[in-house]
Amino acid sequence: MSNRRKFIKKAALGTVGASTAFSYATAKSKSVTTKKAQKKPLVISTWRHGLAANDEAWTQLKKGTPALDAIVAGVGIPEGDPEVRSVGYGGLPDREGKVTLDACIMDQNSDCGSVSFLQGIKHPIAVAKKVLENTPHVMLTGEGALQFALSEGFTEEDLLTEKSEKAWKKWIEKSKYKPVINIENHDTISMLVLDEDGNLSGGCTTSGAAWKMHGRVGDSPIIGAGLFLDNEVGAAAATGLGEAVIRTAGSAMVVELMRQGKSPFEACKEIVERIYNKHKNHKDMEYLQVGFIAINKNGEHAGYSIRPGFNYAVCDDEEGNRMEPATSKIPKKNK
Ligand code: ASP
Numbered sequence: 001m002s003n004r005r006k007f008i009k010k011a012a013l014g015t016v017g018a019s020t021a022f023s024y025a026t027a028k029s030k031s032v033t034t035k036k037a038q039k040k041p042l043v044i045s046t047w048r049h050g051l052a053a054n055d056e057a058w059t060q061l062k063k064g065t066p067a068l069d070a071i072v073a074g075v076g077i078p079e080g081d082p083e084v085r086s087v088g089y090g091g092l093p094d095r096e097g098k099v100t101l102d103a104c105i106m107d108q109n110s111d112c113g114s115v116s117f118l119q120g121i122k123h124p125i126a127v128a129k130k131v132l133e134n135t136p137h138v139m140l141t142g143e144g145a146l147q148f149a150l151s152e153g154f155t156e157e158d159l160l161t162e163k164s165e166k167a168w169k170k171w172i173e174k175s176k177y178k179p180v181i182n183i184e185n186h187d188t189i190s191m192l193v194l195d196e197d198g199n200l201s202g203g204c205t206t207s208g209a210a211w212k213m214h215g216r217v218g219d220s221p222i223i224g225a226g227l228f229l230d231n232e233v234g235a236a237a238a239t240g241l242g243e244a245v246i247r248t249a250g251s252a253m254v255v256e257l258m259r260q261g262k263s264p265f266e267a268c269k270e271i272v273e274r275i276y277n278k279h280k281n282h283k284d285m286e287y288l289q290v291g292f293i294a295i296n297k298n299g300e301h302a303g304y305s306i307r308p309g310f311n312y313a314v315c316d317d318e319e320g321n322r323m324e325p326a327t328s329k330i331p332k333k334n335k
Pocket of ligand 1: 187188208209217218219220238239240241242243
């Protein structure tokens with residue numbers, strides 16, 4: 001087992017203890033955490049499609065591309081891949097057969113940009129970045145977001161692939177809304193980056209829950225819900241049932257717990273448990289899955305979910321690009 005892996009395992013077991021951004025900044029001891037603080041850059045992304053996204057982001061970072069551009073390029077891979085049915089082109093549509101997209105991006109200065117309920121644009125993350133750069137706002141939605149994208153030179157195109165249209169036609173036969181937990185080709189891509197200079201940034205892009213109501217917006221474009229970071233502390237992002245993440249301000253809470261001294265693992269675990277407890281008697285419990293990924297300034301990272309099956313892709317210099325399993329609140333045998 002490499003030192004890196006041993007370290008991650010130790011952190012996951014909670015034996016590293018309260019390794020905070022503050023303890024890092026001021027640490028003089030030769031603790032494992034402090035040593036590992038030198039490991040940059042680091043890129044982590046949700047789900048298996050995170051591997052291809054990490055690869056691209058990593059290549060860009062190594063070329064000296066700024067982190068936000070690396071994120072746009074990285075998550076742009078699943079966005080443009082018609083076989084990834086939960087993001088961008090080829091994403092499963094809403095119940096009216098429309099592919100509607102949500103995305104957001106955030107940088108080290110807490111500047112952010114977001115689009116929601118955007119149709120006809122393959123790379124919503126790139127539009128979100130333009131919102132950050134070229135508007136006085138944080139979030140544009142629907143028709144306004146589309147008009148803005150067109151004014152920025154994006155091209156409108158049909159994002160509903162034959163495969164997704166077929167799946168939608170099959171769904172309308174029964175029209176039963178029951179999000180599927182951990183299906184293949186599933187879910188939002190959220191990416192968190194700790195760059196060479198030790199600065200944090202992140203992005204999040206999705207076609208949202210399949211068969212959602214027309215006009216539904218999930219957690220992914222909402223800063224604080226689907227994504228949040230504070231460059232003094234850490235970064236977190238979510239995937240899963242967006243309604244549950246919005247109700248609990250999920251990603252912002254994970255970052256706040258890291259600010260208070262929790263490791264990424266401890267912070268993700270506590271918020272997942274909070275979400276689970278708040279939904280125990282809720283109608284959504286039957287299909288409730290939420291997963292978080294988080295990193296801190298030390299380069300520690302973690303993933304934690306309600307149900308088993310969630311994993312995330314991690315890329316660093318020491319071990320390259322690989323999948324890491326997330327720990328789950330509900331054990332595998334009870335899922
Ligand atoms: N969080 C996304 C949403 O609710 C979907 C997902 O990650 O599965 O729109």
